[in-house]
Amino acid sequence: MLTLSQMLVRFGVALVLGGLVGLEREKVGKDAGARTAMLVSGGACIFSIIAISLPYIVATAPENVPAIIAGNSGFLAIIGNIVVGIGFLGAGIIIKGEERVHNLTTAAAIWVTAGIGSLSGLGMIEFATAVAIIITTLLYALRKFSAKAEP
Helix, strand or coil: CCCHHHHHHHHHHHHHHHHHHHHHHHHCCCCCCHHHHHHHHHHHHHHHHHHHHHHHHHCCCHHHHHHHHHHCCHHHHHHHHHHHHHHHHHHHHCEECCCCEECHHHHHHHHHHHHHHHHHHCCCHHHHHHHHHHHHHHHHHHHHHHHHHCC
16 A cells, blocks of 8 residues: 555656646646646546555455455546546537637647546656656647648
8 A cells, every 4th residue: 555655746746747738738828727737637646546545445454455456456447537537628628619629739638637647646657757748848849830830
C-alpha cells in the first residue's frame, strides 16, 4: 500500500504536469487552461491511486492481497472510467459552429492530461513527465506552424 508521502508526491507531480499542458491552452485564451488541466490531471491521479489501493483496503489480511488482485480486476475499471468521464467533459468543451468545430484541440489536451494524471497516480512519473513535455512542445510548435499556414 502506498504511504501518504508517496500519494502526495504523485498528486503533486500530476498537478504540475497538468498545469504545464494547460498553460499552453491558457496562453491562447482558452477557457479550459491551466486550472482545468490541473484539476483533471489531479483528479485522474486520485482515482488511479484509489484503484491501486483498493485491493489493500478490502483485504482482511495482507496475505489476501495477491488473491484479491488475481481474482478480481474490477478495481482497474476505475481507471477505464476516467477515460469515459473525461470524454464527456471534452464533449462539453467542443462547440460546432456553422463552418467549423471549435475547442477540439482543447478537449483533446484535457483528455491527454487525464492520461498524464493517471500515469502519475500509478507511479509512472518518468513517462508522465516525458508525455507532458512532448505534448506541450507539440501544442506550441504545431500552433505556430498552423498560424503560419493560415492566410
